[in-house]
Amino acid sequence: xxxxxxxEAIEGLKKLLIxxxxxxxxxxxxxxxxxxxxxxxxxxxxxDCHPVRRILGGFQSFKxxxxxxxxxxxxxxxxxxxxxxxxxxxxxxxxxxSNILDFQPGEAFMFRNIANLVPPxxxxxxxxxxxxxxxxxxxxxxxxxxxxxHSRCGGIxxxxxxxxxxxxxxDFIDDWVQIGLPAKAKVKAEFGHLPLDEQKxxxxxxxxxxxxxxxxxxxxxxxxxxxKALALRGGYYDFVEGCFKxxxxxxxxxxxxxx
Amino acid sequence: MSTNxxxxxxxxxxxxxxxxVSPMAVPSPPFSLSKHSPSNPPSFLASNPSLDPSKAPVLxxxxxxxxxxNLGRVEQTRLxxxxxxKTNSDLRLQASRELPGLTKELESxxxxxxxxxxxxxxxxDEMKQRFLSFKKHKYMQNLELYEKLAKDQAPKFMVIACAxxxxxxSSILGFQPGEAFVVRNVAxxxxPYENGPSETNAGLEFxxxxxxxxxxxxxxHSRCGGIxxxxxxxxxxxxxxxxxxxxxVGMNARVRTKAATKLLNFDQQCKHCEKESVNxxxxxxxxxxxVEEKVRNGELAIHGGYYDFVDCAFExxxLDYKESNPIGKSGxxxxxxxxxxx
Numbered sequence: 001x002x003x004x005x006x007x008e009a010i011e012g013l014k015k016l017l018i019x020x021x022x023x024x025x026x027x028x029x030x031x032x033x034x035x036x037x038x039x040x041x042x043x044x045x046x047x048d049c050h051p052v053r054r055i056l057g058g059f060q061s062f063k064x065x066x067x068x069x070x071x072x073x074x075x076x077x078x079x080x081x082x083x084x085x086x087x088x089x090x091x092x093x094x095x096x097x098s099n100i101l102d103f104q105p106g107e108a109f110m111f112r113n114i115a116n117l118v119p120p121x122x123x124x125x126x127x128x129x130x131x132x133x134x135x136x137x138x139x140x141x142x143x144x145x146x147x148x149x150h151s152r153c154g155g156i157x158x159x160x161x162x163x164x165x166x167x168x169x170x171d172f173i174d175d176w177v178q179i180g181l182p183a184k185a186k187v188k189a190e191f192g193h194l195p196l197d198e199q200k201x202x203x204x205x206x207x208x209x210x211x212x213x214x215x216x217x218x219x220x221x222x223x224x225x226x227x228k229a230l231a232l233r234g235g236y237y238d239f240v241e242g243c244f245k246x247x248x249x250x251x252x253x254x255x256x257x258x259x
Numbered sequence: 260m261s262t263n264x265x266x267x268x269x270x271x272x273x274x275x276x277x278x279x280v281s282p283m284a285v286p287s288p289p290f291s292l293s294k295h296s297p298s299n300p301p302s303f304l305a306s307n308p309s310l311d312p313s314k315a316p317v318l319x320x321x322x323x324x325x326x327x328x329n330l331g332r333v334e335q336t337r338l339x340x341x342x343x344x345k346t347n348s349d350l351r352l353q354a355s356r357e358l359p360g361l362t363k364e365l366e367s368x369x370x371x372x373x374x375x376x377x378x379x380x381x382x383x384d385e386m387k388q389r390f391l392s393f394k395k396h397k398y399m400q401n402l403e404l405y406e407k408l409a410k411d412q413a414p415k416f417m418v419i420a421c422a423x424x425x426x427x428x429s430s431i432l433g434f435q436p437g438e439a440f441v442v443r444n445v446a447x448x449x450x451p452y453e454n455g456p457s458e459t460n461a462g463l464e465f466x467x468x469x470x471x472x473x474x475x476x477x478x479x480h481s482r483c484g485g486i487x488x489x490x491x492x493x494x495x496x497x498x499x500x501x502x503x504x505x506x507x508v509g510m511n512a513r514v515r516t517k518a519a520t521k522l523l524n525f526d527q528q529c530k531h532c533e534k535e536s537v538n539x540x541x542x543x544x545x546x547x548x549x550v551e552e553k554v555r556n557g558e559l560a561i562h563g564g565y566y567d568f569v570d571c572a573f574e575x576x577x578l579d580y581k582e583s584n585p586i587g588k589s590g591x592x593x594x595x596x597x598x599x600x601x
Contacts, residue, residue: 059433093414096434099429114461134502135485171464175461
């Protein structure tokens with residue numbers, strides 16, 4: 001059957017990739033070609049393919065190339081996780097931090113929502129985000145929070161296009177993106193003279209800053225920041241230009257002023 | 260207080276500084292590498308305190324473009340690096356029993372703080388290397404795909420997964436850029452329509468109505484802290500923690516689990532609840548009218564999944580939608596196409 005020989009071919013190709021660090025290095029082109037072949041066999045290239053086969057192929061690849069290759073690491077992870085990062089990223093299919101920043105299993109507790117927004121502390125609403133922050137900061141003791149925005153964000157698009165009169169088309173999206181209204185106001189004030197597309201780009205970054213500010217309204221975040229146990233950073237992934245920006249929140253206490 | 264005595268005027272300024280670029284600089288992204296002219300990466304650790312070589316991770320590639328390491332070796336390096344950073348006890352910060360206070364900060368050991376800052380820089384230097392590696396091995400190798408994606412995304416999947424660091428769908432199921440719209444929250448829960456707006460159903464609305472995904476996959480997993488919290492909650496007590504407020508969404512799953520697993524121990528009950536909660540989320544998905552309509556018309560399929568990272572196995576099933584209530588007479592959700600991969 002065609003399937004059997006396909007599996008053999010995949011196994012053979014994988015052996016070439018995994019074991020060749022003991023021998024000479026493969027040339028870059030050959031290696032890329034092998035990977036492309038494997039992914040085509042497994043159906044993991046982004047072509048039209050059956051959804052179940054797609055997931056199965058992905059899982060098999062993970063098991064073969066990661067889980068079975070690092071058994072000690074994964075058995076330790078099975079007992080507990082000790083991620084250093086809490087990451088807020090957008091749900092956008094193009095910006096998975098595991099892809100672009102190569103987070104491995106166990107490294108980052110990752111919360112993904114529309115436009116990577118963090119609402120201010122509120123015990124009555126937004127318990128989803130609050131639960132993630134509480135769990136990561138208090139239970140898992142993460143040391144870094146990273147909020148990653150990105151280019152061409154649909155959520156920010158919607159925020160910038162929200163009608164001024166407060167009318168809404170969407171039940172849930174509009175309610176959610178309104179968290180970003182302070183960022184929109186700032187962008188309109190500073191960059192209102194720019195075309196709307198450029199205002200949106202500015203808002204994508206400003207929304208990250210807003211989220212970083214809102215994070216500090218959570219008492220457990222504030223407490224840990226005060227004793228330098230937690231660092232807050234913002235990031236921006238621009239997949240049009242192919243670049244990544246990173247910045248940090250710093251708080252400075254100036255010297256006292258004497259009268 | 261006498262007006263003549265000096266007051267401590269502490270003015271807290273929150274500055275967001277671009278990573279090691281002065282705030283007044285023209286915004287050229289620190290990591291930016293033009294896709295048209297691969298040049299040497301800029302040296303941007305300008306303000307970095309000198310790194311202690313004994314703490315530096317092993318096998319750090321000097322120059323992303325000059326690196327000859329093949330992907331297999333780089334993969335091992337990365338996981339080894341992670342291990343080094345993880346086992347370094349200096350990074351593990353103990354919770355302080357003392358009251359936090361601003362004056363404490365001024366008195367704290369300067370070298371200790373510098374150490375933490377150094378390690379922070381280590382971590383982010385590592386992150387920079389990874390991004391550059393992604394750019395070199397993935398982005399530049401598939402420029403056409405990324406240019407197409409930059410214009411629009413058309414993922415076939417919406418995935419709802421837990422925020423747990425061990426269960427990223429991109430890692431375990433190999434989703435590539437453009438393939439899956441991913442919502443991640445604590446314990447991969449989908450609240451029902453009547454609970455009102457939340458970040459999860461905002462994502463759902465966008466994926467189903469705007470992106471028109473064809474599949475929704477809700478993935479639960481083993482040893483879930485959120486489910487454990489749900490199962491540990493007291494029955495009648497109002498919880499003040501946000502975790503408690505959120506996981507209460509899964510109360511139905513807890514009730515059904517407790518009814519079905521009276522003879523099992525707590526760990527086994529939690530495992531049962533992890534899967535039961537996925538099914539409850541699948542049913543909750545159908546409470547959204549625009550979801551139900553598309554499922555009824557055959558435009559949208561709803562699947563459940565369970566990733567067991569103790570044994571490395573993945574279970575998958577599809578909701579069998581019938582015009583009538585998908586919960587059968589026995590109280591179980593009707594499913595089909597069950598598969599078990601290990």
